[in-house]
Amino acid sequence: MKLAFEIAITHLLAKPKQTLVAMLGVTFGIGMFITMMSMMTGLNNFTDELTLRITPHIRMYHDVAMSRETLLDELSPQTMNVVHHQKPKKEQNRLKDGFQIVQFLQKQPEVAAASPRVTTQAFCNYGPVQINANVMGVDIAQENKMFKLSEKIKAGTFDPLLSPNSDAILIGRGLAKKLNILVGDRLNLTTPQGNVFNLKVVGIFAMGIGTYDDVNCYAHIATVQSMLQKDKRYITEISINMLDLEQADEFAQKIQKTFKYKTEDFSTANATIAVGKAFRNILTATVSATLLLVAGFGIYNILNMTILNKMKDIAILKATGFAARDVMAIFMIESVLIGFFGSLLGLLMGFGLSYWIATLPFDAGNVIDLKHLPINFNPLFYVVGIIFGMMTTALAGYFPSRKGGKIDPVRILRG
Amino acid sequence: METVLKASDINKYFYDPVKFQVLKELDFEVKKGEFVSIVGKSGCGKSTLLYILSTMDTDFEGELEINGEKLTKQKQNYLARFRNEHIGFVFQFHYLLPEFTSLQNVMIPALKLGKYSRQEVEERALEKLKLLGVEEQAHKLTSKLSGGQQQRVAIARALINDPTIIMGDEPTGNLDKKNTENVFAIFKELTQTYHQTIIAVTHDQDFAHNSDRIIEMSDGVILKAN
Numbered sequence A: 001m002k003l004a005f006e007i008a009i010t011h012l013l014a015k016p017k018q019t020l021v022a023m024l025g026v027t028f029g030i031g032m033f034i035t036m037m038s039m040m041t042g043l044n045n046f047t048d049e050l051t052l053r054i055t056p057h058i059r060m061y062h063d064v065a066m067s068r069e070t071l072l073d074e075l076s077p078q079t080m081n082v083v084h085h086q087k088p089k090k091e092q093n094r095l096k097d098g099f100q101i102v103q104f105l106q107k108q109p110e111v112a113a114a115s116p117r118v119t120t121q122a123f124c125n126y127g128p129v130q131i132n133a134n135v136m137g138v139d140i141a142q143e144n145k146m147f148k149l150s151e152k153i154k155a156g157t158f159d160p161l162l163s164p165n166s167d168a169i170l171i172g173r174g175l176a177k178k179l180n181i182l183v184g185d186r187l188n189l190t191t192p193q194g195n196v197f198n199l200k201v202v203g204i205f206a207m208g209i210g211t212y213d214d215v216n217c218y219a220h221i222a223t224v225q226s227m228l229q230k231d232k233r234y235i236t237e238i239s240i241n242m243l244d245l246e247q248a249d250e251f252a253q254k255i256q257k258t259f260k261y262k263t264e265d266f267s268t269a270n271a272t273i274a275v276g277k278a279f280r281n282i283l284t285a286t287v288s289a290t291l292l293l294v295a296g297f298g299i300y301n302i303l304n305m306t307i308l309n310k311m312k313d314i315a316i317l318k319a320t321g322f323a324a325r326d327v328m329a330i331f332m333i334e335s336v337l338i339g340f341f342g343s344l345l346g347l348l349m350g351f352g353l354s355y356w357i358a359t360l361p362f363d364a365g366n367v368i369d370l371k372h373l374p375i376n377f378n379p380l381f382y383v384v385g386i387i388f389g390m391m392t393t394a395l396a397g398y399f400p401s402r403k404g405g406k407i408d409p410v411r412i413l414r415g
Numbered sequence B: 001m002e003t004v005l006k007a008s009d010i011n012k013y014f015y016d017p018v019k020f021q022v023l024k025e026l027d028f029e030v031k032k033g034e035f036v037s038i039v040g041k042s043g044c045g046k047s048t049l050l051y052i053l054s055t056m057d058t059d060f061e062g063e064l065e066i067n068g069e070k071l072t073k074q075k076q077n078y079l080a081r082f083r084n085e086h087i088g089f090v091f092q093f094h095y096l097l098p099e100f101t102s103l104q105n106v107m108i109p110a111l112k113l114g115k116y117s118r119q120e121v122e123e124r125a126l127e128k129l130k131l132l133g134v135e136e137q138a139h140k141l142t143s144k145l146s147g148g149q150q151q152r153v154a155i156a157r158a159l160i161n162d163p164t165i166i167m168g169d170e171p172t173g174n175l176d177k178k179n180t181e182n183v184f185a186i187f188k189e190l191t192q193t194y195h196q197t198i199i200a201v202t203h204d205q206d207f208a209h210n211s212d213r214i215i216e217m218s219d220g221v222i223l224k225a226n
């Protein structure tokens, strides 16, 4: 084996140009694979992260329009009943016993945070202009757990929102800019019912998503309840974050069954993201496979040529006592060496290229906070890359090597 | 003296372009320590016979026995190992590996055999090169050697594993008189002192006449095997 290795190395070094070309084929394939994977999964993660910045894993709300059994079905379940154009019952969209549900959810081991919400539209009066705002009454401590609010506060603090009897409000950076408002200023809000509330701006947040920061405000849940003139138990929505996002779908269905309120999990609510991801994954796989295939063919060709050129050498080796498998081993070692060093260079190229792309400045305007393209430097890609590279070259080398092993020495030596 | 090689009823055909019998009912024995020359006109089948005797060509009819072992119908892997250990071959066109040095060329069959350590193999290889007067070429690539030098390196390679039988297809074809005599002397010593066996195809009358025995071939048959 050691001898086969030495012979293989000598062959490779005797034709450095050819060896290099074969290696660079693999390098290019693996390098592009890693770059593509880093970019695509970087983008996937970024879109996920962007959405998760403002969307909980699960939303639970009272879906008033949720289809229900007809009265007729309830009364005579045995018969076939036809009811045309059934309308929803007139119901309030409150979650009955909402706070108990929240408490129950917070106790579940798989739940990271659960936050009650009640939301109202409001107009901010700014001189003659009226600007639309969305005021969310929340449990700010839970919201902080879910969306890392403390990192998103650009000025002021959300601490006053912890106590129920405050007139504090946290407003989005875009909205603050439109209203030309600073921390400490007071703000008049008019509810759709026509009531006017005067609240104090204690902080300005930025989630980094323009459309979100332009309209949203946070207040204590009690503040919004009183704006809506509702009782202390009125909430319309519960946001839930799981410890593991993957469990959201199953858990959402479970609690929907338990509490009979509509739940919607992240991936269902953001199906377009999943479609985009699937497409990007297919694209990455196709391009990488093509590149590797091309590299594989390159190695196959070069090895075939090498073996054609080395017919005499193979004959001599066989005449002096090398068996078919020994000769095959020599050429397999050559292709695996090409694969290994080619892949290794490919890892470097992949890292270099991804790193370079990650440093390129990228301007997403005011819509999203993004200075550079999101690149995912996952070590797994590098492991997969080198395994792929070695596998492709081993496969590409196998058939020429086997052919080399089968060469009949007498035919060659006879001349 | 015991028999080291026994060939019985050897028939060999070529089918391209037409069926044609190259070797016809060959039957002969070689004793241990014998120095045998095979002579005959060009094209009479000497090389073909030698490839069969060396176990490289297995496509023939008849029986071949070397060192008391029946080699017909043995597996290729087994034969490769057998050649490595028992047969040294000098080709008609002195084939060496061009990307390796003379020393490496001589060492490779010994490293393959694995009987000696690398250090010992190198010493032995240098010794053989010296014996043939090419020790100065030891670290040169064989593609940079003259024809005669290459042939001598090839002979050194054939000797490296102390094979039972050394087969040469015109092993001195490319050598001058002095070197031919040297190789002949080496072969003589190997047979007499070390009881190795030599079977050499040759066109050199003196070489043949000074060997122990001449096998004369003509059109695929042995005329005289005294």
Ligand SMILES: Nc1ncnc2c1ncn2[C@@H]1O[C@H](COP(=O)(O)OP(=O)(O)OP(=O)(O)O)[C@@H](O)[C@H]1O
Pocket: A414, B014, B015, B016, B017, B022, B041, B042, B043, B044, B045, B046, B047, B048, B049, B092
């Ligand atoms: N592969 C082959 N296919 C068909 N015929 C062949 C083949 N190889 C050799 N021959 C024929 O077989 C005969 C014997 O060839 P061989 O090489 O054994 O001759 P030789 O005695 O060694 O001659 P030389 O002294 O010139 O080396 C020749 O007539 C040759 O043309």
Ligand SMILES: [Mg+2]
Pocket: B046, B047, B048, B092, B169
């Ligand atoms: Mg010949």
